[in-house]
Amino acid sequence: MKAICVLSGGLDSTVASLIAKENGYDLTCxxxxxxxxxxxxxxxxxxxxxxxxxxxHKIIDLNFLSEMCEISECGLKTGDIPTISEENLDNKDVAEQTMKKVWVPARNLIMFSISSGLAEAIDAGHIYCGINEEEASTFPDNTMEFMDRFNKCTEYGTLNKVKLEAPLYKMNKDEIVKKGFELEQKLGLEVLKYSYSCYHENPELTHCGTCESCMRRKRAFKVLKIKDVTNYLK
Structure with a gap:
């Protein structure tokens, strides 16, 4: 059995990949x-x-998407990345404003479509991704509605009816971290400490500690009362 994992290296996609591994798939990330x-x-x-x-592991270059990020002035491309306080992480109005500043035009739609083509080419029936409940509150392409509609497309757009899987879709960030630690112990692997959540480019695997993605990561470990070995600048 083969599966594709869309792996950014962040917490969510890392834990989703662990679940795919637990399920016995031969993985291509x-x-x-x-x-x-x-x-x-x-x-x-x-x-x-x-x-x-x-x-x-494969790296796929999307030069055209990089150009679209420049046109839309996406912060992930320009470096103009907003910060957010822990108190505002669950403030939907504030979180929606930070989301818009880091929104990549049609990113998940494009990435999952390309992943579907590769999956069909290597006869993989499933694509694992890190779509989850916490980010679905602000990112429309992280919702179950998006995933369900995408899978309707692959029913007709791929001969082997590739299916997008979101095993974290009912989890918030601390539940994801907890699941990751449980799987590490079960599988005898250690991967969470190598994951990278930050929106910024910093020294090797160092997190800024202030962008929204870092703040959600920090809060998850804090809620779980698990030692966070992540290296933060702040």
Missing amino acids: ITFNYGQQALKNEIRASKKISKILNAE
Whole structure:
């Protein structure tokens, strides 16, 4: 059995990949280059995690998406990335404003479509991704509605009816971290400490500690009262 994992190297996609590993799939992990600031660290993290999972790792360049990020002035490309306080992480109005500043035009739609083509080519029936409940509150392409409609398309757009899987879709960030630690113990693997969540490009696998993605990561470990070995600048 084969499966594709869309692996940015962040917490969500890392735990989704662990679940795919637990399910017994022969994995191919894909990291996309769309001109994001954090690309080097995303590749470092994804390569390391893929090696631990005994998965093939591919980097796919999306130059056209990088150009669209420039046109839309996406913060992940320009570096103009907003910060958010822990108190405002669950303030939907504030979170929606930060989301818009880091929104990549049609990113998941494009990445999952390309993943579907690769999955069909290698006869893989499933694509694992990190779609989850916490980010679905602000990112429309992280919702179950998006995933359900995408799977309707692959029923007709692929001969083997590739299916997008979102095993974290009912979880918030601390539940995802907890699941990750449980799977690490069960599988005898250690990958979470190599994951990279930050929107910025920093020294090797160092997190800024102030962008929204870092804040959600920090809060998850804090809620769980688990030691966070992540290296933060702040």
